[in-house]
Amino acid sequence: MSEKNRKGITRRDFIVQGTVATAGLAAASILVPAPFAIGAQAKVKVGILLPYTGTYAKLGTNIRDAMLMRFAEAGNKLGGRPIEFVDIDSEAKPAKAQQLTEKLIKRENVDFLVGPVHSVVGMAMVKMARVSGPITVIPNAGADQLTGALCAPNVFRTSFSSYQMGYPGGPAMIEDGHKRVVLMYWNYGFGKQVAAAFKKSFVPAGGTIIKEIPTPFPKVDFQAYLTELAALKPDAVYTFYAGGGAVKFVKDFAAAGLKKSIKLYGAGFLTEGLGAAQGDAAEGVRTILHYADSLENPVNQRFRAAFKAATGSNADVYAVQGYDAGELILRGMNAVKGDTGARAEMIRAMETAEIDSPRGKLRFSASHNPIHDVYLREVVKGENRVVRVAAKAQDDPATGCSM
Amino acid sequence: MELSFYLVQLLNAVQYGFLLFLVASGLTLRFGIMGIINLAHGSFYMVGAYLAYWLTDLTGSFWLAILLGLPIALGVGYLVERFAISFLYQRDHLYQVLLTFALILVFNELQQILWGTDVHGVVIPEILAGSIPLTDNQSYPVYRLFISAACIAIACGMYWVIQKTRLGMMIRAGASNREMVQALGIDVNRLFAFVFSLGVALAAFAGMLAAPVDSVYPGMGENVLIISFVVVVIGGTGSIKGTFVGAMLIGLVSTFGKVLLPEMASIMVYALMAIILLWRPHGLFGRAV
Numbered sequence: 001m002s003e004k005n006r007k008g009i010t011r012r013d014f015i016v017q018g019t020v021a022t023a024g025l026a027a028a029s030i031l032v033p034a035p036f037a038i039g040a041q042a043k044v045k046v047g048i049l050l051p052y053t054g055t056y057a058k059l060g061t062n063i064r065d066a067m068l069m070r071f072a073e074a075g076n077k078l079g080g081r082p083i084e085f086v087d088i089d090s091e092a093k094p095a096k097a098q099q100l101t102e103k104l105i106k107r108e109n110v111d112f113l114v115g116p117v118h119s120v121v122g123m124a125m126v127k128m129a130r131v132s133g134p135i136t137v138i139p140n141a142g143a144d145q146l147t148g149a150l151c152a153p154n155v156f157r158t159s160f161s162s163y164q165m166g167y168p169g170g171p172a173m174i175e176d177g178h179k180r181v182v183l184m185y186w187n188y189g190f191g192k193q194v195a196a197a198f199k200k201s202f203v204p205a206g207g208t209i210i211k212e213i214p215t216p217f218p219k220v221d222f223q224a225y226l227t228e229l230a231a232l233k234p235d236a237v238y239t240f241y242a243g244g245g246a247v248k249f250v251k252d253f254a255a256a257g258l259k260k261s262i263k264l265y266g267a268g269f270l271t272e273g274l275g276a277a278q279g280d281a282a283e284g285v286r287t288i289l290h291y292a293d294s295l296e297n298p299v300n301q302r303f304r305a306a307f308k309a310a311t312g313s314n315a316d317v318y319a320v321q322g323y324d325a326g327e328l329i330l331r332g333m334n335a336v337k338g339d340t341g342a343r344a345e346m347i348r349a350m351e352t353a354e355i356d357s358p359r360g361k362l363r364f365s366a367s368h369n370p371i372h373d374v375y376l377r378e379v380v381k382g383e384n385r386v387v388r389v390a391a392k393a394q395d396d397p398a399t400g401c402s403m
Numbered sequence: 404m405e406l407s408f409y410l411v412q413l414l415n416a417v418q419y420g421f422l423l424f425l426v427a428s429g430l431t432l433r434f435g436i437m438g439i440i441n442l443a444h445g446s447f448y449m450v451g452a453y454l455a456y457w458l459t460d461l462t463g464s465f466w467l468a469i470l471l472g473l474p475i476a477l478g479v480g481y482l483v484e485r486f487a488i489s490f491l492y493q494r495d496h497l498y499q500v501l502l503t504f505a506l507i508l509v510f511n512e513l514q515q516i517l518w519g520t521d522v523h524g525v526v527i528p529e530i531l532a533g534s535i536p537l538t539d540n541q542s543y544p545v546y547r548l549f550i551s552a553a554c555i556a557i558a559c560g561m562y563w564v565i566q567k568t569r570l571g572m573m574i575r576a577g578a579s580n581r582e583m584v585q586a587l588g589i590d591v592n593r594l595f596a597f598v599f600s601l602g603v604a605l606a607a608f609a610g611m612l613a614a615p616v617d618s619v620y621p622g623m624g625e626n627v628l629i630i631s632f633v634v635v636v637i638g639g640t641g642s643i644k645g646t647f648v649g650a651m652l653i654g655l656v657s658t659f660g661k662v663l664l665p666e667m668a669s670i671m672v673y674a675l676m677a678i679i680l681l682w683r684p685h686g687l688f689g690r691a692v
Contacts, residue, residue: 247618257542
């Protein structure tokens with residue numbers, strides 16, 4: 001089975017086509033018409049590597065569900081071909097990333113690879129998949145390198161880079177009148193990159209970083225750091241925390257009574273999809289993100305309703321990124337009418353795609369990273385509401401990418 | 404930084420120590436006294452937190468949730484002991500490690516099936532929702548003080564039961580010489596089943612109390628598992644007093660480590676453990692075996 005699917009078209013398709021057209025290999029791949037031989041149509045293999053257990057379980061589930069929803073809307077066909085999924089739990093564990101990616105690429109011979117959530121898993125995955133591997137779509141992992149030094153023609157990202165999570169924060173806070181700021185973040189690759197990007201825009205705009213407080217990842221004992229924060233007396237604090245850590249941080253921050261004197265800001269994960277868990281503690285917290293629940297565009301409203309109906313839970317940015325990953329794969333496959341052998345043509349269709357995403361307009365940079373509007377949001381009555389657009393068509397510098 | 408800053412940090416350290424003791428107390432009961440290595444300890448902590456979330460949601464009261472949740476946790480502990488752990492008392496520790504590791508996977512899966520993958524929060528009960536001002540811009544949540552009080556109560560209670568009651572005497576005797584105690588006509592199987600269930604209930608209770616200040620999420624148990632073992636090992640196996648002192652030491656070292664040596668914060672605790680084990684290989688209050 002796996003052998004047969006290697007190039008996307010079965011040997012039988014090829015032979016039949018060959019006898020009809022007596023075309024060469026290259027020509028055959030273009031000539032296979034989409035509705036050709038229904039029933040004998042080879043399945044497209046989509047490998048999914050997302051976390052379904054642990055801290056990031058919800059993120060992984062939402063990404064997958066939204067992507068499957070997009071495929072279902074398209075009749076569960078990619079360029080006319082039915083889909084076969086190979087779905088693996090990454091557990092968001094970097095140590096397992098290489099082995100699992102290898103399984104998808106070498107043993108399962110997937111045509112598309114979708115994943116992961118965790119940046120460090122993403123690094124291992126992209127190192128194996130780039131250039132010669134399957135077409136890879138990253139629906140979350142934000143490490144700058146993935147579309148920077150590790151960029152490749154077959155690697156796309158529908159989420160964000162760390163840079164896009166930090167850079168728009170600087171001017172937004174200056175505009176809100178906060179000039180003395182403390183940076184707090186989980187001390188691993190992604191957190192450090194967000195902090196660095198924030199500094200890059202904040203300091204030249206006249207802001208002062210009083211102190212950086214990196215805290216060990218993924219620990220959630222913030223009490224000692226909050227005491228330090230209180231003693232520093234900044235105007236505001238810019239943070240990166242996600243998932244369970246974000247819930248704990250926001251609650252601890254409020255419980256320590258700091259909300260009265262220090263304004264809490266952060267990369268959007270701080271409050272994204274966590275309203276129910278954070279409750280009142282999150283009220284008034286401002287974050288930077290390329291999505292907000294309340295975005296008033298018809299695509300978003302339709303998407304949110306459909307996602308709620310399909311899964312029973314509310315859509316969030318992760319679902320949006322998964323939905324767009326599905327859309328991007330559809331664009332590629334439809335452009336080549338299901339012929340995965342026409343790789344260059346498919347990549348061209350994907351990189352030039354302009355998508356009406358629930359987040360607004362989405363297109364891709366030369367390094368295949370999203371270009372999208374980034375919003376400043378505030379939690380009002382448990383909902384992330386747009387305050388204003390913080391950065392129009394925010395791009396990523398793609399440092400180190402040569403492609 | 405002023406003196407008040409260090410005083411608040413001291414408070415943080417002691418409070419963190421109490422929380423650690425609460426989490427590790429169930430472990431020391433089983434690991435220290437019964438000699439069972441239970442890697443699923445964190446899972447029971449998670450079960451407690453999810454029970455608190457689920458029952459609070461259902462009944463509308465956090466207190467009722469604890470009241471209902473504890474018997475459930477005891478029951479879970481009893482079932483696990485009867486149908487799994489009890490077969491391994493005579494076996495090597497490696498078997499226990501394998502079995503309890505498997506239990507982690509089972510509980511994680513059960514948690515996903517029962518409660519899904521959302522991150523949840525539990526609202527702090529009204530009566531403890533206030534806070535006490537500490538400095539000009541920082542205040543201290545009353546609920547954290549309540550946790551500390553609960554820890555002290557549990558520490559005293561455990562000490563009393565183990566050291567002063569007939570039950571405690573049987574537990575200690577059963578741990579040091581199982582056959583002899585059995586020969587004296589005490590049903591060791593029932594005794595151990597009870598102690599194990601109690602340990603599970605303690606872990607779950609810790610999870611319940613922590614639920615309102617922490618968040619309730621998949622995999623939360625794994626975060627407390629390792630630190631619990633560190634506490635028990637530092638304190639010396641089998642000593643409630645040792646566990647208490649160990650928890651306090653870790654609370655202090657970890658809190659002040661974060662403040663004074665932020666780059667080293669994540670390894671300070673393990674460095675402390677290494678130093679203590681070099682100095683006293685059985686832990687601070689451990690008996691030489």
